[in-house]
Amino acid sequence: MNVPESLRNADRHGAIVRTVEYDDTSVIAVDFGSEAGDASIDIVGDTAIIVTDGEQFEFELPPEASDVSANNGVLTITE
Incomplete structure (x- = not known):
């Protein structure tokens, strides 16, 4: 599962974006x-x-x- 474009840029605001692949599922955190x-x-x-801290x-x-x-x-977005 690919990280949506707008969330790829969330790290500019101090967020940490991770993708984890398991055998039968994917998780974006x-x-x-x-x-x-x-x-x-x-x-x-x-x-x-998503609304958080004024963003x-x-x-x-x-x-x-x-x-x-x-x-x-x-x-958390789960496949």
Whole structure:
């Protein structure tokens, strides 16, 4: 699963973006850091909107994404 374009640039804002491949699944994790607090996520159609610490990121969900969640400033997209 490829990291959406807008999230590839999140590291400019201090976020850490990682992709982990397992035998049967892929996970993209974006850690916005402890200063970000709780990130909120809204899904509108095929678009995810992340708001954290005054920053907003919008991106098209990868077609293979089966779960999108945010917890403690970490966004997780699972295939």
